[in-house]
Amino acid sequence: AYAQYDWSLYGTVINCGAYTAVDKAETPEGRVTAWKANATGPALLARTCAVHGITLVHVSSDYVFDGTAEVHDEEEPFSPLSVYGQTKAAGDIAVAGCPRHYIMRSSWVIGEGHNFVKTMRGLSDRVADPDDKLEQVTVVDDQLGRLTFTRDMAEAIFHVLGTHAPYGTYDCTGSGAVKSWADIARAVFEAANGNGGKVVPVSTADYYANAAGPVAPRPVHSALDLSRLESTGFKPRDWEACLSDYLDSFFC
Template identity: 85%
Template sequence: LSVYGQTKAAGDIAVAGCPRHYIMRSSWVIGEGHNFVKTMKGLSDRVADPGDKLDKITVVDDQLGRLTFTRDMAEAVFHVLGTHAPYGTYGCTGSGAVKSWADIARAVFEAANGNGDRVVPVSTADYYASAEGPIAPRPIHSALDLSKLESAGFHMPDWEEELEEYLFSSSEKANMEQL
């Protein structure tokens, strides 16, 4: 759909030409540094702050997928390599329900401050309607098939369970940094 996607596809084709290869495909990756979950947590805090004028946010609800936490992805990679799993292409995202970005934002808001009702769903078209300049197209459905990874003996954790743990550990780290 975009130059980024085209270069990923070209890389897949080049690597797949090798007789022995692994390709680990992922999407909606969450780890250290800036990411969607941390951004939503910060926005939830702002909405919860009576002194901040932000009272709601809009998030796209027609792009679907599952979060992938970097530590789970790393474990999957080490499992595939360590067990000498069959060569090929593996989908590697969190398991569990397929949800929209708005659903995920609502879950973060709810877990952080109990204000999930302050997330307003919007279509991608409406979200970018007033954008100036080109917008990189995004896939509508980013949930990947996990069956090959599971047949290799690895089950990705449910992303919703991992989200709770991630939010808790991120809050703990932030509190420790402030001390």
């Protein structure tokens, strides 16, 4: 299909597409789809953009690292643990071959679609409902990072494009404290119904102990170093303030 486009019409391509079903990527079918979407697709885009002198913006992931380092910067070598992480790393390598490229590396993304915060908000409502038999929720507390809100990522993308920042890779998440998924869930429960105490922290191993299908390994540490992005003049918002605004939108 690439040959059917008039690429002279475009100065920039922003690739927001990805296969993000981390556990399903460990299955035979999911593995194939993940490689097509996260590696082959970006490679085709990179080749096309290189030929036509187009700037390519590509969204990356903290899963390209194994999570050993407490904070990851843009120079850290790839060390993915999962199929998903391997495909995202392959996509990054392909995109880096395009002369005009920005790789925006995110973590724990929250946007308009299905996401962790919306799920926790719904579970908080269920726990608060006296007619619902759900009494508490277990959430992992041994994975640490920061949320990335898509609205803020979009602002960062248009900032680097608009200011003609040097091409390359930029870590792009919310700023602020590094916390666990359980911490985030507790904040959502508390804001929604004042029932943060109903979130029970649990280890990743215990949470997935009875999983029916394959479980992808997750990095323990997902926090990204934001200093390179900040050097361009962009100041990422504190993710907890973004979370508060995001939750307020539920009540509007």
